[in-house]
Amino acid sequence: MMPRTLLRLAVAGAVAAGGFALATVPATAGPAEKAKPTRTVPVRLLTINDLHGNLEAPTGSSGRITDENGVVVEGAGGVARLATKIEELRTRNTAVVAAGDLIGASPLISAAYHDEPTLEILDQIGLRASAAGNHEFDEGYTELQRVMDGGCHPVDGCSPRGEWKGTSFDFLAANVLKEATGDYALPPVYIKTINGVKVGFIGLVTATTPTIVTAEGIKGLQFTEEVAAANKASRWLTARGVKAQVILMHEGDQVTQGQSPDACPVVVGAGSRIASAAAPEIDVVVSGHSHQAYICKTPDPAGQQRLYTQGSSFGRVLTQIDFQVDKRTRDVIRSTVTADNHVIRPSITPHDKIDTAVSYWKEKVGPVANKPIGKITADLSNSVDNTSPAKANPETPLGSVIADSQLAAVQSTGAQIALMNPGGIRTALRFEQSGSEGPGVVTYGEAFAVQPFGNIVQVKTYTGDQLKRLLEQQVWSVAPNGTVTHRILQVSSSLTYTFDTTKPVGQRVSNIKINGQDVTPTQSIKIAANNFLMGGGDGFSVFTESTDLFSGPVDLDAFSAYLTANSPVAPPAGGRITIIK
Known part of the structure; x- marks a missing residue:
């Protein structure tokens, strides 16, 4: 039998090359075939x-x-x-x-x-x-x-199971070249x-x-x-x-x-x-x-x-x-x-059998996952009700805390604000006790569930005009059934602005302030964000217009350090983004 890797390459090469004439199939059945009884499986x-x-x-x-x-x-x-x-x-x-x-x-x-x-x-x-x-x-x-x-x-070596044998199935992609x-x-x-x-x-x-x-x-x-x-x-x-x-x-x-x-x-x-x-x-x-x-x-x-x-x-x-x-x-x-x-x-x-396998991995990761790193006073939610424009408020308590944590991690560079993509926040932090650690205690495993990507917190310098154009790239639209689709960045407490959904794109953002001071088009601003956003992720292409890059800690490390240093962390009051609907 052909090894799976070679078979995979052979199939991919054949599809790329075409060669359809080698195995043609009649497009329609002849009269004799039509007379046969249909057999199905x-x-x-x-x-x-x-x-x-x-x-x-x-x-x-x-x-x-x-x-x-x-x-x-x-x-x-x-x-x-x-x-x-x-x-x-x-x-x-x-x-x-x-x-x-x-x-x-x-x-x-x-x-x-x-x-x-x-x-x-x-x-x-x-x-x-x-x-x-x-x-x-x-x-x-x-x-x-x-x-x-x-x-x-190549970096972390073998898992507790030993050398990884690979999968017996493949990931398929006919549109990746x-x-x-x-x-x-x-x-x-x-x-x-x-x-x-x-x-x-x-x-x-x-x-x-x-x-x-x-x-x-x-x-x-x-x-x-x-x-x-x-x-x-x-x-x-x-x-x-x-x-x-x-x-x-x-x-x-x-x-x-x-x-x-x-x-x-x-x-x-x-x-x-x-x-x-x-x-x-x-x-x-x-x-x-x-x-x-x-x-x-x-x-x-x-x-x-x-x-x-x-x-x-x-x-x-x-x-x-x-x-x-x-x-x-x-x-x-x-x-x-x-x-x-x-x-x-x-x-x-x-x-x-599967339950035993899950238990095995849970035991192996337990000492790391269960380590307490901080406390919260109440739920830190990342959820937004998008069922109608009246209910939709894209600013979330957890998003605000994460943005604050990233700014704190790189503030020594002169960073003034931090921006966080909401899609990178995978779950909420709950006050209710989830294990033996007690209510309000946040473990490393819980923090990891919030930010599992291992992105790097980076800093670049932009003008006030670029910041406005960046915020204008945010999305807010309403479907015929009233559902709101939005992609609004979470912001650190140092940044406030107004986003008017009733105005056309390019005119939605106004009243931008950093630490209470109006932002001018020509001033220099050091912005912190993860490397996904800095690379233009989620369609925020303005991030790529600056090249003076500083790379700081992993986002999870910044988040964990912030929780440890500021415990107990309470849900922020909000009001960083004023939405006009």
């Missing part, structure tokens, strides 16, 4: 997305989800319960696949060992393929190759024979990855438009007789908060665009990235209804997709395609 897919290394059920809002009956389930998720549900639903005609962000932005139990614990357990669960997500690139392309192929981490050669950086497709028929899986990652991952993480890679890449891979599969085709896509849409995980519609966005525009030969689209749960159908370019699903995040939902394949045509019978999003409830009995 069932295929089942079990899919997950955006696990983010959550081996244990997440707490707070991250573990909360509304079920099919409108009941809010608390403490959903946990890979041991997920494994039980997979075992319950798995049949001989089943493949377990995923839509990306399985690793990256992970809790300490997984991230402490570069997500090897999560990948080990996904192998045990039987995962066969996953789209690459943007977070798979958090530690860089070379590290992504290592976790697939094996070998110990090497800039130098144009070759695929990752396998574009995966073909699996299920119940006697071949099913082709096409991997896609959001084309916005360069704006939401550090520049170093995607160095040397090109992220192309998703539909064109999917259609190229689809043609390659079709030419080789693989007619049943599924996209595993790390891109998705938003939904109305609190709706059933089996409901549609979605707020139409990038996910719907790809799901409706991809080639009609593609039968099913499994999505991710937006952390929503939905089951939709959308017309493909030929007018046929095509299933389009997503399964929330953090292991809270397992998506079951069933369809029949015509053994004669080898294609999916679209009218048979059904789906169901199963909530992974806390009442599910954990799978013994």
Whole structure:
């Protein structure tokens, strides 16, 4: 048998080269074939997305989800319960696949060992393929190759399990190329024979990855438009007789908060665009990235209804997709395609083997995770109610504390303000006792869950005009259903300004003050932010206009030091950003 690495390269090279004439398939059946009785076989897919290394059920809002009956389930998720549900639903005609962000932005139990614990357990669960997500690139392309192929981490060495053996599955990306050669950086497709028929899986990652991952993480890679890449891979599969085709896509849409995980519609966005525009030969689209749960159908370019699903995040939902394949045509019978999003409830009995594996990693990381580093007087929330403009207030207590911590960490450089991207704040800090440490005590593990990326706090010098243009790059928009989409930076206490959502872009920001003094267009301002933002992340390109770079501590270290030095930390009063709606 060809080694997996060589097979991966062979498939990628073949898709890139084309060569479709070598395996042509009749486009239509002849009269004699039409007379034959249709014979079908069932295929089942079990899919997950955006696990983010959550081996244990997440707490707070991250573990909360509304079920099919409108009941809010608390403490959903946990890979041991997920494994039980997979075992319950798995049949001989089943493949377990995923839509990306399985690793990256992970809790300490997984991230402490570069997500090897999560990948080990996904192998045990039987995962066969996953789209690459943007977070798979958090530690860089070379590290992504290592976790697939094996070998110990080049800096931290081997984990307690010993030398890492690699995964038995691949991360797929038909729209990620090497800039130098144009070759695929990752396998574009995966073909699996299920119940006697071949099913082709096409991997896609959001084309916005360069704006939401550090520049170093995607160095040397090109992220192309998703539909064109999917259609190229689809043609390659079709030419080789693989007619049943599924996209595993790390891109998705938003939904109305609190709706059933089996409901549609979605707020139409990038996910719907790809799901409706991809080639009609593609039968099913499994999505991710937006952390929503939905089951939709959308017309493909030929007018046929095509299933389009997503399964929330953090292991809270397992998506079951069933369809029949015509053994004669080898294609999916679209009218048979059904789906169901199963909530992974806390009442599910954990799978013994997986539960033992989670316990092993929890024990190994325990001494570090349980170390107290500070105290808080009340919850520090990172949540924003976006259900209507009246409720939406993008300034959060935890965002303010983190911005303050980053400014404090580099204030010796002359830094005057700090800005923090809200997407980099992964969970809240809760006052309620979570272990044996007592109420209000913050442990290193809890702080890590808030900031798991290992970004560096940096300082650059800008003018007042550049600061205004930077703040103008923030986003505030209202969908037809009233849902607010925003990307508003969290700010240190030294900065105040007004953001008027009723005015056009370019005229929204006014009254900018630093330490109570008006900012002039020509004055020099030293701004602190993490290296993700400094590289133009989240679309804040003005950050790249300065080059006098100073690199300070890791953001988590700055946050931890601030909590230690200022305990107990109370929720800030707010009012740093005045929003006019």
